[in-house]
Amino acid sequence: MFTFSETIAWPDETEPTWSTGPGEMDKVVLEQAPDGSWSGTASLRHVPVAPTLGDLDPEMIASLSGTPASADALQYSLAPNGGNVGDPIATVQAGDVVLLWVENSRGSSLDPDIPSISGLGTWELLDPTDGTVIYLATGASRFRWSCFGFRASTTPTPAPVSISMPNGHIGCGAIMVRIPNAAVSAFATAKTKVNKDSGSGASSTLTLASPLDAANRAIYGAVVNTLQTFTKEAAHVKIGEVSHPNPTQTLMVAWRPDAFDTSSVIGWGGANQVHAMIGTELEQG
Secondary structure (H helix, E strand, O other): OOOOOOOOEOHHHOOOOOOOOOOOOOEEEEEEOOOOOEEEEEEOOOOOOOOOHHHOOOEEEEEEEEOOOOOOEEEEEOEEOOOOOOOOEOOOOOOOEEEEEEEEEEOOOOOOOOOEEEOOOOOEEOOOOOOEEEEEOOOOOEEEEEEEEEEOOOOOOOEOOEEEEEEEEOEEEEEEEEEOOOOEEEEEEEEEEEEEOOOOOEEEEEEOOOOOOOOOEEEEEEEEEOOOEEEEOOOOEEEEEEEEOOOOEEEEEEEOOOOOOOEEEEEEEOOOEEEEEEEEEEEEO
């Protein structure tokens, strides 16, 4: 906070009461008269414009990879970057958008098994239809790939993030991304899946519904088979990757930071393929 000279002439002969709230700024104009005296005017609570999505750098801040201690586990916890499973996550700030992709697996029907998330904020499945997809791997196991998220209106108290299942599970993986100080008005989601137990290679294209706003950006979370040759569009930058040992899979999040984008192609060659992808479009606020 600056201290101004008592000789400055302010409107109504009173120095303004300066703003002190989070993110608030005051614009001050000082003018000197020919006689050397000074006058000042102020525009109070001049809040800076939030950065556009093209200016932001998403980052992976936590992940989960592994199998449970028992064959019918109901709850899993994430590990923050540089920490251990179940440690508090302390990197989320006010204004962030936080996204969490979750892969859960079970040895029989998975239809009702949408997980729930607790810790840090009020998590929501971004789209009840397109925010989750079931896919079938080799053998009897079935898998679900889901995308959750929340916007942090205030900086949350550091807390562990847990994933709860409605039924016993044989494995779970997750990857969490924060988008710092993002002005986002809405999400649009879309999903795709390719199930390939044998035969030639396959690829998949995911297309989001778009309001055609060049400020929007899309983020894609995908499950790929680590035994295959994986390819993605060159324009997309990988934000994070997590290897998941049950089954032999990799969870991946990528986005295109340099241009408006509503579709993505992921593919590979060979047999025994597993593929699910969910795209989330961040509609600029």
